[in-house]
Amino acid sequence: MSQDPSHAKRALRAELRERRRIMTAREREQATAGITRNLIDLSTRLGVKHASAYLSASDEPDTRPFLRWASEHGIRVLLPISRNDGLLDWAPFDDGVEDADIFGMPAPTTEVLSPMAINEVDLIIVPAAAIDRSGMRMGWGRGYFDKTLGSMDQRPPSYAVVFDNEVVERVPTELHDQAVDGVVTPSEIITF
Numbered sequence: 001m002s003q004d005p006s007h008a009k010r011a012l013r014a015e016l017r018e019r020r021r022i023m024t025a026r027e028r029e030q031a032t033a034g035i036t037r038n039l040i041d042l043s044t045r046l047g048v049k050h051a052s053a054y055l056s057a058s059d060e061p062d063t064r065p066f067l068r069w070a071s072e073h074g075i076r077v078l079l080p081i082s083r084n085d086g087l088l089d090w091a092p093f094d095d096g097v098e099d100a101d102i103f104g105m106p107a108p109t110t111e112v113l114s115p116m117a118i119n120e121v122d123l124i125i126v127p128a129a130a131i132d133r134s135g136m137r138m139g140w141g142r143g144y145f146d147k148t149l150g151s152m153d154q155r156p157p158s159y160a161v162v163f164d165n166e167v168v169e170r171v172p173t174e175l176h177d178q179a180v181d182g183v184v185t186p187s188e189i190i191t192f
């Protein structure tokens, strides 16, 4: 593997992307059930009232059943919308109210709030490609969550959501990379 972390990241992302692509429908369903159960457990344990999460794309761990549960239980959830300047706007979850963002990622079309809105939440749920045993996070390569997490001085607990085989020994890291406080997979909740 190359010494340059950005090259190593690219290679690892390609491998992970391919692994997600070849998952069967049954594997996905089972993963969704576990992830939903663990996200509900985590939010309940933390007494969360206001969270941020993401609207999953078809290859990503499915957040929608959790989002519906949260909505039914009075938990307000903010979802990201990618901006051209590298920051994320936020908008509240409302089932079915969505469109594609500038990258084709699902994004909410409810009332747009500024990047500052994330400062109001008491749990941050982030997408990731892989998480290592020290909590370092590798995302999909646009730096959105590094900038978002890195800009907050009072950060609530932040948990990444990945499939079980995406918790790895080490991810390649660069100076700007931000660690998360824990990870939710279909089979467990790990707090670092």
Ligand SMILES: Nc1nc2c(c(=O)[nH]1)N(C=O)[C@@H](CNc1ccc(C(=O)N[C@@H](CCC(=O)O)C(=O)O)cc1)CN2
Residues within 6 Å of the ligand: 010, 013, 054, 055, 056, 057, 060, 080, 081, 082, 088, 103, 105, 106, 127, 128, 139, 140, 141, 142, 143, 144, 145
């Ligand atoms: N569902 C969801 N929404 C999200 C994110 C996410 O990961 N999942 N984001 C999390 O940040 C932001 C969008 N981030 C993105 C990150 C990368 C690419 C992208 O096109 N990546 C290239 C590979 C780049 C590389 O490997 O260097 C690609 O996939 O082809 C698009 C959007 C905001 N919304």
Ligand SMILES: Nc1ncnc2c1ncn2[C@@H]1O[C@H](COP(=O)(O)OP(=O)(O)OP(=O)(O)O)[C@@H](O)[C@H]1O
Residues within 6 Å of the ligand: 009, 127, 128, 137, 138, 139, 140, 141, 142, 143, 144, 145, 146, 147, 150, 174, 176, 177
């Ligand atoms: N805090 C920051 N300030 C300025 N640039 C940054 C910052 N964080 C990341 N970047 C830039 O963003 C690009 C992508 O970074 P990286 O590969 O770590 O993204 P990622 O964590 O995989 O993506 P994401 O957070 O969108 O899931 C890099 O070119 C990096 O220089």
